[in-house]
Structure formats: C-alpha cells, structure tokens
C-alpha cells in the first residue's frame with residue numbers, strides 16, 4: 251500500500267507548478283487531484299529556460315530527455331534597427347552554450363504538456379472547473395467547485411499563477427501581494443513570417459521591444475512585445491481589450507512590427523500580462539499553501555518562473571513526504587528551504603527591464619554597444635552564466651528516502 255494514501259491533496263492550476271507538484275506527491279504515495287479552469291491544457295507562452303537546480307529536478311523526474319528533445323534549439327538573437335539592419339548580435343556559441351541558449355530553452359506550452367503526459371495516468375484532472383469556496387476545520391478542507399460535486403481534501407495547494415484564485419480566497423486581495431515591475435508583456439504564435447532559422451530578432455523603440463523568434467524547427471514563430479508602462483486599468487480576462495492596448499501601443503512603429511501585429515487576429519494563442527512579482531511573508535495558512543507564481547512569482551524579467559515552479563514543487567512535495575502527515579512542519583520547512591532561491595530570483599529581475607527595453611535612443615545604442623563588446627570581455631562567462639548561478643541558489647535536497655515503496 252502507498253504510504254500517505256490517506257492524504258488527498260487538491261491542487262488548483264495545471265500549468266507548470268501544479269503538474270510538477272502532483273508528479274512528486276503521487277510518487278510519494280499521496281493522492282493528488284488537479285482542478286484547472288481552462289477546458290483543456292492551455293497552449294502558448296514564451297520560450298522558458300530550465301536551468302540549474304530545476305534541470306536536476308527534471309532529471310530526477312526522468313523527463314530531461316523529453317525536455318531536451320523539445321528544446322527550441324535557438325542559436326542567438328540580433329537587435330535590429332527600424333530598417334532591419336543588425337546593430338548587435340548575441341549567440342550561444344559566444345557563451346559556450348550558456349546565455350542565448352538552445353538546449354535549455356523550451357516553449358512553456360511544451361513543458362506543460364510534458365508534465366501533463368507524465369502525470370495524466372496517475373493523477374485525477376478536473377478540467378473546465380474551479381474552486382468556488384473552501385472552508386477548513388480539523389477534518390480537512392471542504393471544497394465546493396463551480397461544477398463538480400463538493401469534496402473534502404486533507405490539503406489544498408494553489409498553483410494557479412500570478413492572479414491566483416486560491417490566494418484571493420485564503421490570503422486576501424491581489425493588491426496586497428502583487429507588485430508591478432513597470433512593464434507589460436504580450437506573446438502570440440505566428441507563421442514564421444520573417445524566415446528565421448533558430449534565431450530571434452528584436453527591435454527597440456524607446457521604452458519598447460518587439461521581436462520574433464522561430465519555434466518548432468522553424469515551422470512557426472512567436473511574436474513578442476514588451477513595453478514600459480504604469481499599471482493599466484483593464485480586465486485581465488478581457489482579451490479584446492488587451493489586443494487593443496497592444497496594437498495601440500505599437501502603432502506606427504518601424505521594422506516588421508506592422509506585419510507581426512497583422513498576424514494577431516489569426517493567432518492560435520495570446521498571452522498578455524503586467525510583469526509583476528508576488529511577495530508574501532508566508533506561503534501557507536492552515537491546510538492551504540501556494541506553489542509557483544501564485545506564491546512567489548519573480549516576473550518574466552527574472553527568466554526564472556519555470557525554475558522556481560519546478561524547484562518549489564519538488565521541495566513542497568518532498569517536505570510533505572518527509573514530515574509524514576505534519577503539514578504545518580512541512581509548510582514551514584518548504585518556506586525555509588525555498589525562500590533563498592525566491593529572493594535571489596526576485597532580486598535578479600530588478601534592473602533587467604532597462605536593458606531589455608531601454609528608455610531612450612541613447613540607451614538603446616549603449617545597450618547595443620555593450621552586446622557587441624560582450625564576446626571580447628574576459629568576464630563574459632560570468633555575465634552569460636548569471637542566470638545559471640541564480641538558478642542554483644539552492645541544491646536539490648535528496649528526498650528519495652520518502653519515496654513510496656511501490657515506486658522504488
């Protein structure tokens with residue numbers, strides 16, 4: 251019999267953190283259920299890096315080959331001017347494969363799919379549903395759903411992203427925890443309009459960046475836009491309003507911006523959000539805890555969202571198994587173990603925006619000069635390796651002693 255088989259855990263959110271947590275919980279003998287608001291696994295999103303300790307976590311999951319097989323293989327990025335002339339180029343070769351990278355980069359939707367495929371046979375998924383309300387007593391957490399019948403769980407974990415519904419229900423309003431980083435980001439899939447070969451092109455006008463990189467062996471591409479902005483007043487569920495904001499912000503820009511925006515109406519996916527961090531003093535309350543962006547989003551500027559989710563899920567599951575039923579102890583150890591990595595990733599994100607979307611023509615030229623000089627700098631390895639260093643802030647603890655006897 252599985253150890254911890256009485257532990258029924260409800261996880262809200264099936265992107266990266268939720269399925270990764272379910273993977274480990276099931277392996278340790280828990281009985282996880284995932285509820286996902288979307289009727290199907292959500293596609294789309296940016297290419298994300300799996301680096302440092304997250305790579306080790308994925309290796310221990312036995313999924314590293316699959317992640318590498320689906321990697322983008324991107325070889326570099328050129329910063330172009332309004333006429334499309336490359337002003338600066340950064341390639342992975344210049345950084346020994348570290349930095350502007352191929353092997354470690356995977357589309358967010360592909361990573362979510364790998365995690366879903368690895369868990370779907372052993373984990374109960376409730377798609378197209380959401381927690382409506384929860385009430386906790388000494389017997390557990392009594393959950394009512396929007397659609398499914400009410401049930402009682404031993405624990406509830408919010409893995410439902412930066413706008414976490416679980417966090418709102420249990421910890422309070424979003425405005426208490428979500429800190430705007432001064433930028434917005436939007437990404438959608440297009441045909442490979444620019445004929446890119448494992449490459450990214452980026453164009454900066456002051457305070458904005460528009461770009462495209464090839465994906466899926468150059469058979470398609472992503473259009474990516476980011477811009478400096480104070481918080482905007484819009485409904486984050488209203489995608490028509492978001493499309494309008496994006497189009498108006500980039501109207502009249504040069505390079506291939508009009509062609510990329512013209513592909514927006516036919517895009518099969520669309521992501522739009524403020525770049526924000528979630529800062530909380532504690533990630534748990536009673537029998538409810540948060541994992542991934544819901545509890546400690548470091549913002550896209552950190553480049554560490556997937557790493558934090560994968561490592562956070564690994565640590566939370568490991569500590570729950572190690573504490574053998576004492577969730578209060580497990581949640582405390584989870585925080586203690588993970589917080590240094592969260593702090594390092596959140597700090598790393600500060601100041602990145604000014605480099606990514608410089609706020610004046612002079613700053614764009616200065617950034618390009620720096621990129622051109624990078625290959626000649628003796629400390630280029632340090633710069634290229636900085637994300638790896640942050641991603642290794644903590645080592646992957648060995649929780650294998652807690653593994654279910656059935657899986658050894």
Ligand SMILES: Cc1cc2nc3c(=O)[nH]c(=O)nc-3n(C[C@H](O)[C@H](O)[C@H](O)COP(=O)(O)OP(=O)(O)OC[C@H]3O[C@@H](n4cnc5c(N)ncnc54)[C@H](O)[C@@H]3O)c2cc1C
Nearest residue numbers: 263265266267286287295296380410411415542543550555
């Ligand atoms: C479609 C999509 C596209 C993204 N694109 C980018 C991108 O381009 N750049 C970037 O930096 N980051 C992007 N992200 C965020 C990125 O995935 C996260 O930063 C990181 O991977 C951490 O993942 P997470 O699992 O904690 O949260 P998320 O990836 O945000 O996933 C949260 C999940 O919870 C689900 N959910 C939300 N509310 C509820 C609810 N009430 N009930 C049940 N489920 C709910 C969502 O549908 C989603 O599947 C995207 C996320 C999604 C879902």
